[in-house]
Amino acid sequence: STKRVILETAYFDPIGVARTGRRHNIISDARYRFERGIDPAFALMGDQLATAMILEICGGRAGEAVVVGAVPQATPTIDYDPERLKKLTGMDVPPDQQARMLQDLGFEVRQGDIWRVVAPSWRPDIHGAADLVEEITRLVGLDDLPLTPLPNLDRLPKPVLTATQRRNRRLRHMAAGLGLRELVTWSFLSSAHAQKFGGGDAALKLDNPISSELSDMRPSLIPNLLDVAARNIDRGFDDLALFELGPVYHGRKPEDQAQHFTAILVGKKRPDRWHGESRDVDVFDAKALAEAMLGDMAVPTANLMLLGGDADCYHPGRFGYLSLGPKNKLGCFGELHPAVLASFGITQRVMVVDLFLDQIPLPKSKGTNRAKLDRPELQSLRKDMAFILAKDVPAGDVVRAAKAADKQLITEVAIFDVFTGGALDVDEKSLAIRLTLQPQDKSLTDEDIAALLDKVAEKVGASTGGRLRG
Template sequence: MKFTLSWLKSHLDTSASLDEILYALTDLGLEVEEVQNPEETLGRFTIGYITAAEKHPDADKLRVCTVQTDEGERQIICGAPNARAGIRVVVAKPGDYVPGTDTTIQVGKIRGIESQGMMCSGRELEVSDDHEGIIELPEDAQVGQRYIDYAGLNDPMIYIKVTPNRPDALGVRGIARDLAARGLGTLLPLDVVPVPGAFPCPVSVTLAPEVADKACPHFIGRVIRGVTNGPSPDWLQRRLIAIGLRPISTLVDITNLFTFDLNRPLHVFDAAKVQGGLVVRSAQEGESLLALDGKTYALRPGMTVIADDAGVESLGGVMGGEASGCSEATTEAFLEAAFFDPILTATTGRALRINSDARYRFERGIDPAFTADGIELATRMILDLCGGEASDVVVAGAAPDTTRAYRLDPARVVSLVGMEIPEADQRATLQALGFTLDGDMATPPSWRPDVLGEADLIEEVARIASLTKLVGKPLLRGDAGVPGTILTPMQVRERAARRMLAALGYNECVTYSFIDRASAELFGGGADACRIENPISSEMTHMRPDLLPGLLAAAARNQARGFADLALFEVGPAFHGGEPGEQHLQAAGLLVGASARATPSPAAARWISTMPRPMPRQFCPPSARLPRCRSPARRRAGGIRAARARWRLGPRYCVCSARCTRRCCVQWM
């Protein structure tokens, strides 16, 4: 969302500085993405007066001009066809940066004659697309005055990031409302005075049954005849240019202004091109539309369209059609203001790949109660800028009822946010944002579809009060009832096992708890109670009865890739049945190759001896072999021999498991 500072101040009476406004916007949740200050690019250009202009002796199209500036007379060579004596121009002096050409002016010679500056065109200053000649200013322009001050261009442009839940902030007035609630000024009232109709509206409007309930429940229109649709005034063009829009004509520019100013998308038809009445209906199979962007779109059944007797004239809430569009020859316009369903509008836009400012707002949800006021305000501006007279208003349907109320509990601010805000301040904040308060019940305004519960009320109060005022408070264990030790004995053992094995030089593995049936049977598993009903692959059909299958598979993968010396461990659950008590936490280690001959360093042994109990009582010696272990290790010895052949492990290996009872194995849990 882009807007200028002066545009914001047309809704907000404030004395706050630009920096204060920028800080407040971000603090309110309207993150400032960028600020473009014309002072930085146009502040050095001044107004000059050409006192003399003579033909260059060595160039037919160049003129040697004597220009009076704030620093005295300068000689400037210019090739513009309108460079002549007696006009006021915009002068760039040596050292000035010209944004339109990306150059810095220097004193230089052109065909042997020195030039001490430059006289600029609109394109060179990036204030317009005109490049046919230099800018000519009226006689009231004072020599030496800064051009941005004279032209009213000293107006910073602010670009904010609006989250999808804040459609009201897609209009400048919604942004001003938030700032006023924060205390940075006063929100100026909108003067909505209905325009009396001078004649019956010649264009009828009908809502088809399939759209009246949801797709387009409310449609308002009126004809304005006798308009003069020429270029819009300078103030309106400057606002649109500042936010990146191209001025087209007064009628179109007014609708674009209302889209960004009041978050009220509008559309104007050339009433002379409308055949019969307008009907809002669903598109039919085989229909198409030549839109205002010059592209033809094949419509799908179910898309909301506005049609006349000749066919589809507009896509509801998305884009108008070329056939009924306004031009400078338009003398009779039909002004439309309607409410279109957000979901259907978004679906139509995505299907046709049309991104428009109207769609962007309708799909997020505009104010359904502002439709009538919006058309009255737009009618008044059209009459002021284009002349003419307005017809009676035609209305089809009614605005959807969005009334809802939620209980405001002042004490909830402390429990949900942790801020102490007086009840009077909470109520004043909500009223400043447009909420209606009746006792302890708060009714959100129609332009806030995102407020859907008590927590949202608290969020609005805290947002306006500023979450930066939150002060960190220490959590007192005694007051909160938190015990001194928060780890269970098993968690302490698990942590100790990991630290001890890491200190011995093992690398931790995290393998899947799912293995294939054959591997599970090698280690005493494979029962139906541990079978997975919906396995993700044929190699993950059973819960593992031991950690060793995963470690052996990991060792095999590493050996296949040239890593022959390995020291791996894992701490995790093993499953021996379907009941909770049949799941055990194990720790297992695996040494392969040269790692099996290594001994722990003295430093590691000393560190292990200092760890708190419960701790492993025995460590696996380098020469240990599981086949020497007695029951229950003997049962798994055969599994390891089979696994050794299956995974093609080298001859030198050592395995430690928590369930072994010999000295060669670690007893963990």
Template sequence: MKFTLSWLKDHLDTEASVQTIVDTLTAIGLEVESVENAAEKLAPFTIAKVLTAERHPQADKLQVLTVDTGSGDAIQVVCGAPNARAGMKGVFGGPGAYVPGSDLTLKISAIRGVESRGMMCSVRELQLGDEHDGIISLPEDAPVGARYADWAGLDDPVIDVSVTPNRQDCMGVHGIARDLAAAGLGTLKPIAIAPIAASFACPIEIRIDDPKGCPAFFGRVVRGVRNGSSPAWLQQRLKAVGQRPISALVDMTNYVMLSYGRPLHVYDLAALKGAIVARKAHDGEEVLALNGKSYRLDATMTVIADDAGVHDIGGIMGGEHSGVTETTTDILIECAYFDPEAIARTGQKLTLTSDARTRFERGVDPAFLDTGIALATAMALELAGGEASEIVRVGTPPVPSKTVTYRPEQARTLGGLDVPEDRQQEILSRLGFGVATGERWTISVPSWRRDVDGAADIVEEVIRIEGLEKVASAPLPRAAGVARPTATAEQLLERKVRRTAAARGLNEAVTWSFIAEEEAAPFGGSPWVLANPISEELKAMRPSLLPGLLAAARRNIARGAGSIRLFEIGRRYLADGERSTLAFVLAGDRAARHWRTGKAQGFDAYDAKAEALAILAAAGAPVDNLQALGGAASVYHPGRSARLSLGPKNALAEFGELHPSSLKAFDLQGPVVAAEIFLDALPQKRGSSGHMRDAYRPPALQAVKRDFAFLVPEAVQAEALLRAVRGADKQAIAGVSLFDLFTGQGVPEGEKSLAIEVTLQPSEKSFTDEELKGISERIVAAAAKTGARLRD
């Protein structure tokens, strides 16, 4: 919410300085984003008169000017503006002046061989508007040599306030002035508007067919208007706060909206056919809005229409067809109340924002309709002339009758500040609340304070005006003795795996828990979809952490990153609840170009498996007992992925290379490998606090290693063979690993050769030859159960 100091003083009788106003606004909860003063950046620019204007000897489109800046000496300036001429007055910037619109500092220079000692400026170059067709032309009475900003009245600071969603009353300058007056910074000026006598009956019927979306519609016709440009003071104020002046009648509606937080709309009466009606749109109806875009409507949206069709997306934006122009002679002023929730839903569906929507969806003052239409009528008559009709009032504004029971001591018990009762009454009265004192106070809530519901809200109003800085800081009570650990087992686990992933060279990312529905689709879709999202890109709760990481990988690759190693710890949102998960993505080059091959090495599924096993080991999972099984999610390549499971049903992780269709969905080039570790599926430790690990006890006897080569059917997985061998003698066998896979000459068709190394660990005494022979026989017998036989 932007306003100028002079604009504020139209509503607040105060002598406070800008700094005092800014400090007070922030102190009472209206945080000031910035304060800008055009006069400060335009201080070097002065009013100058062009004495002569001659064509540049080397360029047809340039002129050589001699300029009187009031210093006594004529200054030579090279100028390309087509409107530059002898005798005109404009704005001059000399060497050393910074031109904000062009982002340059002026200096003496030669332009096509002719020296130029400054610049005659345009409106855009001084950031006073968008006009750039020529230099600024000032009236004859402009004093040569005077500072332009002072003469033009630009020494008027612009204050930008960040208004929180609950303070809809501060979406106008008058509401902000009310808060400052309550804080003791002056006196709020009353809204003085004299009644305007009607000259004729309203010639158009106004009707409401959608009382829920539009409970009240007040309208009035003004005929015989002349819609020219608005006066300079109005244009200057609108430009200062970022509004573009359009015409007197349009500027009038913007001025009332910014001053009082009351959006209005003005229709060209000649463009309306029959009655004007607030109704629901028909499915498929379209309207060309004032921003030049067409919008397709549905039956949930409130519109303003006539017999011919829709003219206005109610409470959001008017239509192009019935907007006022310079040829307009008769107008209809609309001052209506629209349901805040309906406005918010319509705006989000259409992805259409406007100043009117910002105010209506927060909730404008429903008791301000008569005052609003009176202000608009008076200003329209002042700026464009004409005569006004009777006011047509259709519907009933939903003016609340809300009271709150309050005890003054609640300021101390709830807010921590002891405020005298008379001071509390003064604060509340200045804010517009009605106060009936007694043992318990009855507080009447004003119509513009939709956010106040109970005693706690009244305490907030009293404390913020009295001064939050007066609330004493008090530490929370703490039990005596040494503090106990507060982290849960889940938090400790997340800390451990986070440190492990980072130590292995992965970079932590934090992505949104909400993603687009199309991003969730490759992962089976999301069971949790928001009905009223902030945007379509944040509509579905993520069923996997990979969509966010893949989007982050895409952005990094687009910016030239050669190797992507990202991980995230967060929650997946499934139909039966949320699940703690660690996911990582590896993309690009695993290492730089190898010195021998001259090629970079990319990631493969085994890299993902190695990282997943290392993180699982750090988490305390029994990695030696894990099985690499098929059946990973469809986002992975079916032949280059697996599940790491404790048994066929308890999957602790999935890893592998992503399927080409998954890469295409995220606009990535492969290969890209990834994994998800399901932290909630990890087995819990039994009978141990987990704070200490068992002491290391190295075996007393030397281990024995034996190699076996088996012929197995091609369909048999190596993991099945290793698992069978590992179970042949659990006391003697300490480890089993695969070290060779061979097919080809010497191996029958349909079979493969798997060579494994078995580590045998004696406990009390060394193995005898007979014991080793017996163990070997048990290994061969166990392998045979998988269809394996010893290779000759």
């Protein structure tokens, strides 16, 4: 019964269509076409074609067409220099041939010193002179593109890595040489795991996460390493040494991002063999790894201080910081708390090394000249001393106090025995150290050695309250 039909043919703004479609989550063929841009000048011709189709199929009579608005200028007028083709591609195409090619493609070309080129309304992808060069190049053919060799191919390029990048690369090589395997994990993790390691703040939550398990920026590299370790342990790989070097996040500002080197040790120190028993990794293995990595970064490990501290994710009494001075903490190491490991499904003990790379000074450049080999002419000697101390006195305090007695003459202080029980009180321990003495300009006499040992005993007593064991 329909006798009158109104036919509307409209052009819609691409940006408005895209914005509205995304806001209301509308996916349609019309949106797909309009938001990518169509020919705005085709609206009237499209209306005429549709009218003719209706008259041919259904019959009837067409009324007058009413046009509202004006066709928008969809393409800009582009300034084009014909010489630009040769500058960008090396092709030598005469200007007349360039103009004919553009006109054959529907472009309007007004020649002069600088050409004024208007793209056809159905080419909304043309924005500048480089696009015109691309169109001409496509018609000429890439087979005619001249081959131009790169300059200075026989010369080595200058180094482009920064000092930080070189150090990070050296760290990766060092860790791999020590038997660790490198991981590259997501910078995201679940909110539950983030909260266990000091994260979970609203500022670090992603607005559009990939999944609910990757909803927060990571405050530490440890959770992702534990995820990988748990999957490997479930598949029977119980002995693991893994590391990752990457950023961690404590806020939204650039200064809240820090670079860390983190490693975890799980299982046996080495496989069981007939010639020796193996053992589980412990916190001293983590400390040794941390000191080895710091030493490779030119940190004076002999000056490192071991500081205690508390961290919810670590086992009480099995955690510490390595510091240059009381304030400059370079990293930490320890054993993770069993409750934290249980949340990852891990029942084995896990040791962690976490180095704060931004706090570690870069080594000073020494130039290309190699320093002169300086070896002492006199033979070194070793002396052993034992002290009775309170059980809670850190061994590192004894080592530092002994070294401070004469930093030039005493080149090394090593602990070789710890004893409790026997005639000692229940709150005491005996700590034995070995001093390595290196004379510089003259041999040491018995009187010199005795005076030095007395000075060591005085320094250790003043610093730790210890006394020489008789």
